[in-house]
Amino acid sequence: MDIEPGERRRTRRAALALAFALAFGWRHGSGEEMPAYHVVVHPENPVASLDRRALARIFLKNTTRWEHDGEIHPVDQSPQSEVRRRFDEEVLGRSVAAVRNAWQQAIFSGRDVPPPELGSDAMVLDYVRRDPQAIGYVSGKAELRGARAIPVR
């Protein structure tokens, strides 16, 4: 039995609508939410994942070397950025102001200097892509553009 042209158009529209509904509905139906941030490294960095404690040690410069060897080069974002706020509160367990105070104490006691602070996700991704030892974080909606996101346990 042949399908009439009008019916064909209706069928095509219905199929597209069904496909869209399945894609959109499935995503929301599974409860998947965009993460607040991605932790990113160079694509050649072999680290598979990090737990929050290890990640905090890296960004507070208590751990300075990768297990696979090489010095770790962490990079922070601007203190005014939302992603910095979320990262400091969830990973370091402190407000941005408290972390800045702690680093200021380290600077003026001569103990250490903080990781460099970059102004945007794009700058962090560029930094990480150029340096195999680097690690940073970007907002959850950022396109990674070749940097590799690692899960945080």
Add this chain to the structure above:
Amino acid sequence: MRDRTGACAVALLAAAQTFPARADAPEEQGRAFDVHGFASQGFLWSTDNNYLAHSARGSFEFSELALNLTKPLVSDVRVGGQLFAHRLGPIGDLKAIADWYYVDWHRFDAFAVRAGRVKLPFGLYNESSDYDAGRTIVLLPQSLYSITSRDFLLAATGVAVYGNVAMGGAGGLSYAAVGGTLFLDTSQTISAPGTVVDVPYVAVARLAWDLPVPGLRLAASGLYVRLDFDTTVAGQPVSGRLPAVLDAVSLSFARGPFGFAAEYGRWWVAVEGSTNPAVFPNLERWTDRGYVAGVYNLTERFSCALYGSVFFADVDHREGRQNYQHDGALALRYDLTDNWLFKVEAHAIQGTASLNPALNGNRPRTQLVPDWGLLVLKTTAYF
């Protein structure tokens, strides 16, 4: 002596210019030096008794300036130094000194070495005691962090070893130890003219445990120092040795906007080998000192802090205003911008044990007002 060490510091930093920045770290290519600095101006006013400066009439003799530079050299090696100038009442005279300077080798997290003039790792805050913008309060609890003892207890010229070890589910351990000597300019520190003080050695160590509970830290510190002195008392010459053992147990907790700290120390000081016991007798004394403090960041720019501090100058004689000085303080900090802050702090103080008779008409501590207040205002710009 301090001018010579300052020249060494300048030479060290100039030598750093001959080493290229590391090529394997993108951030280093655009960062020849890390440069930071601050400038502070304070005001002290006390209801009675002059404290730290001529505070009873109001005093602006409370100024600090610092500039530091840090540069990574070859892999794992860094140099740094800080120039510092201050004035607090009769101390400091705003003369620039080499506050700290070092060559640092840090190849392993568990073991690193630093040589030069290094801050002494004692208690929670000794190393950062100068830096006003790193905390909410103006005056650290003076029972443990006496601002007038800065030149004796802040930094030493020698060698430091330090490191930290992650212990998985048990948290992490960090340690630091320094051995060296102190070069003292007693004209800026001691009110007795003509006093000469030599410090053959000082040694200090601290062990800290970051517990598995995020933000919770326990620490223990110990310091040994010996001062060999030569002075004049009541017109008569006297010399001798002054050994001291200082210790502190510390607890701190930081979570979100809230911070808490408590420390306690029982210190031992002695005078030995006095050549004129009639005017400067041999003695041995234990002191008790401690505090509890809390801080709360109300907003990103506004924080408040509260502490109570106790000090007994002689554990065998706790009565009498001259034998104790207890301090309750409330501080407010407001950050006008990311680089400029203002603080106001009020103290209610009982006792006169830490007052300087030379600032109070040479009246003995037994005759100074036992209950008094202090107001401190301070502004700091930093980068």
